[in-house]
Amino acid sequence: MQALIARVQEQERRLVLPRFTHDDAWAxxxxxxxxARERRLPVTVDITRGQQQLFHAALEGTAAHNDVWIARKVATVRELGCSSFLAGLQARARGEVFEDAPWIDAARMAGHGGAFPLTVAGVGVVGTLTVSGLPQAEDHALAVEALEAFLAQL
Structure with missing residues (x-):
């Protein structure tokens, strides 16, 4: 568990953007x-900057409930400043369930993988990249893979 937590923390330190514009969200x-389409993955993808949704797409095989999960995962990133996957992993490492913590509103937040903080160098967390539809570790991995590929293009 600690090795996985360290790997996710390293991803969050490493995947920092030089900027984040509307055009960047689209790209x-x-x-x-x-x-996701090439792999025929049933996912919903969401990108925000601040409170504004800049990108949203629901692929075949998804449902409105994916949007509920996205909202809960995004709320976790906004509240804690780390990925929703890391938040859940850290709770489990303490022997706790993230949603059972007294300061967590489980109807509003989720410690499940898929929402990744969009961090701009010198600024901090400015938004979220979220995937919903796969098992949580796969949602997280797909978001990280896309962010790595995006950064490689800049």
Whole structure:
């Protein structure tokens, strides 16, 4: 568990953007959707900057409930400043269930993988990249893979 936590923390330290514009959101979102379509993955993809949704796409095999999961995962990133996967992993490492913590509103937040903080160098967390539809570790991995590919293009 600790090795996985360290790997996710390293991803969050490493995957920092030089900027994040509306055009960047479109490019990142279409890159991720293209990857998901090639693999025939039933995912919903969401990108925000601040409170504004800049990109949203639901692929075949998804449902409105994926949007509920996205909202809960995004709320976790906004509240804690780390990926929703890391938040859940850290709770489990303490022997706790993230949603059972007294300061967590389980109807509003989720410690499940898929929402990754979009961090701009010198600024901090400015938004979220979220995937919903796969098992949580796979949602997280797909978001990380897309962000790595996007950064490689800059």
């Amino acid at each position: 990142l979102g279409t890159l991720l959707v293209g990857t």
